[in-house]
Amino acid sequence: xxxxxxxxxxxxxxxxxxxxxxxxxxxxxxxxxxxxxxxxxxxxxxxxxxxxxxxxxxxxxxxxxxxxxxxxxxxxxxxxxxxxxxxxxxxxxxxxxxxxxxxxxxxxxxxxxxxxxxxxxxxxxxxxxxxxxxxxxxxxxxxxxxxxxxxxxxxxxxxx
Numbered sequence: 001x002x003x004x005x006x007x008x009x010x011x012x013x014x015x016x017x018x019x020x021x022x023x024x025x026x027x028x029x030x031x032x033x034x035x036x037x038x039x040x041x042x043x044x045x046x047x048x049x050x051x052x053x054x055x056x057x058x059x060x061x062x063x064x065x066x067x068x069x070x071x072x073x074x075x076x077x078x079x080x081x082x083x084x085x086x087x088x089x090x091x092x093x094x095x096x097x098x099x100x101x102x103x104x105x106x107x108x109x110x111x112x113x114x115x116x117x118x119x120x121x122x123x124x125x126x127x128x129x130x131x132x133x134x135x136x137x138x139x140x141x142x143x144x145x146x147x148x149x150x151x152x153x154x155x156x157x158x159x160x
Contacts, residue, residue: 003027004037004081013090014042021105025112026086028140029120033077038116039085048089063092064111072121074132083119086112102149110149113140 005026007019022040030036043051045061053059055067068084088111097107114137124130138148 002035003030003033004035006037006039008039008041010041010043010047011090013044014088017105017108018042018088021108022112024144025109026116028144029113029116030083031140031143033120035081036078037082038119040112041085041087043087043089045089045091048087048092051087061089061092063096064088064115066115066118068119068121072119074117074121074136076121078120083116086115086119088112088115106146106149109144109146110137110141113137 003026005022007022009015009018018040026038026040030038048065049059049061051065052062055065065087066084067086069082070078070080070084072078088108093108093111094104096102097104100107114133117133117136122129122133122136124133134150138150141147141149
């Protein structure tokens with residue numbers, strides 16, 4: 001199984017870490033699937049605020065956004081290899097990590113796993129879906145050696 005993770009760096013602060021972190025998080029979330037492709041863009045708060053307003057009608061920065069290439073259900077493997085795109089904002093990620101007392105790397109890995117699961121059809125629109133998605137995130141992060149991001153009681157929803 002080979003996955004392609006295309007990394008686009010719009011904000012130079014991502015230059016040292018995004019390719020490595022995306023190369024860990026995205027394939028981990030795609031375990032069990034074959035030959036998937038995901039694009040990850042590292043940007044700043046201004047860029048993600050523009051994207052958030054354009055696509056979600058929310059004129060403010062957010063930590064991560066995802067755009068699936070097709071509607072999917074998490075219980076059905078995707079047919080096409082191109083899963084979609086992810087954008088992640090440096091300032092918001094750094095601020096949230098500091099506020100939550102988490103290492104920046106762990107927070108970014110969590111957000112990239114979260115966004116990749118969205119590309120696979122996972123959602124958190126209702127409590128049952130959120131519980132399933134969080135359990136999947138925790139399982140993936142534990143397999144990577146990261147602790148449960150929800151265990152602290154601080155829960156900053158990705159993309160909200």
